[in-house]
Amino acid sequence: MLTSQRKALIAQRLSRDGEIVAKTLAAELDLSEDTIRRDLREMAAEGLLKRVHGGALPLAPALPDLAERQTLATDEKAALGARAAAMVEPGQVIFLDGGTTTAALARALPRSFAFTVVTHSPTIACELERHPTAEVVLIGGRLYKHSMVTTGALALEAIRGLKADLYFMGVTAAHPTHGLTTGDMEEAATKRLIAENAAATWVLLTAEKLGRASPWKIMPTGSATGLIVPSGLAPEVLAPYRELDAEILEA
Incomplete structure (x- = not known):
């Protein structure tokens, strides 16, 4: 699975489930946990989610003025x-x-x-x-x-x-x-x-x-x-x- 495909799936699951557990998603996709964690770090840096211990959460939207x-x-x-x-x-x-x-x-x-x-x-x-x-x-x-x-x-x-x-x-x-x-x-x-x-x-x-x-x-x-x-x-x-x-x- 390409990186872009994994990130799209992560975004979809985050919207549906309200959280991502890195270990669980890695097992489901038959990938290393490090791969999922790297995707989560990159998405957090892009402002797409909030990294937490063991996974990620939806990021609260930026507040308007x-x-x-x-x-x-x-x-x-x-x-x-x-x-x-x-x-x-x-x-x-x-x-x-x-x-x-x-x-x-x-x-x-x-x-x-x-x-x-x-x-x-x-x-x-x-x-x-x-x-x-x-x-x-x-x-x-x-x-x-x-x-x-x-x-x-x-x-x-x-x-x-x-x-x-x-x-x-x-x-x-x-x-x-x-x-x-x-x-x-x-x-x-x-x-x-x-x-x-x-x-x-x-x-x-x-x-x-x-x-x-x-x-x-x-x-x-x-x-x-x-x-x-x-x-x-x-x-x-x-x-x-x-x-x-x-x-x-x-x-």
Whole structure:
């Protein structure tokens, strides 16, 4: 089998099965495992998949810029945001991550009682400009413009002094085995530290983020308190996530 044929088959299997196990595919094709691993390395270098130990996963698609993301899956994000906002209780300190799904959450926050919102995203802070009861704390640092969040030493130092009741995390991909991931190393470290300083961490996930992987791991998926996912997903899609310690809420 030619290299191009093997790579086409790998892409097809990855789309169908959601993962490639190098040892299994090598045995099926009567090839050496090294041959399959070399194909996977080359395809990863071409941005076609995400290499993991023993095989490969679908690579989370590159995120468009913030303005374009604001136009995608708006109803789905609104439902996730509303479900998350309903969890907030009077007097709590909540940390809101950056991103368009979390922006939908910010717009849905209760207006009948007081609470504090901490965020390292200027866009999230702006969403709360006219909120009547939310006290807003904005964390500074180096601005990662793609996600419109602050990172770096200044942000991390402020986060270490934080104790939040709830952290609503945004990610670019979530996999039951390979964890919660994002596309930037410093952003991953920032999210991980926020989760360590929160009593509960809930991850808001649109459907296209499930079963995929981005380059930088934040933490194991099962380490989150829970996942908030769209309603109506096929049972087989959620089955591996239901085996984890994290609770699953459908919105």
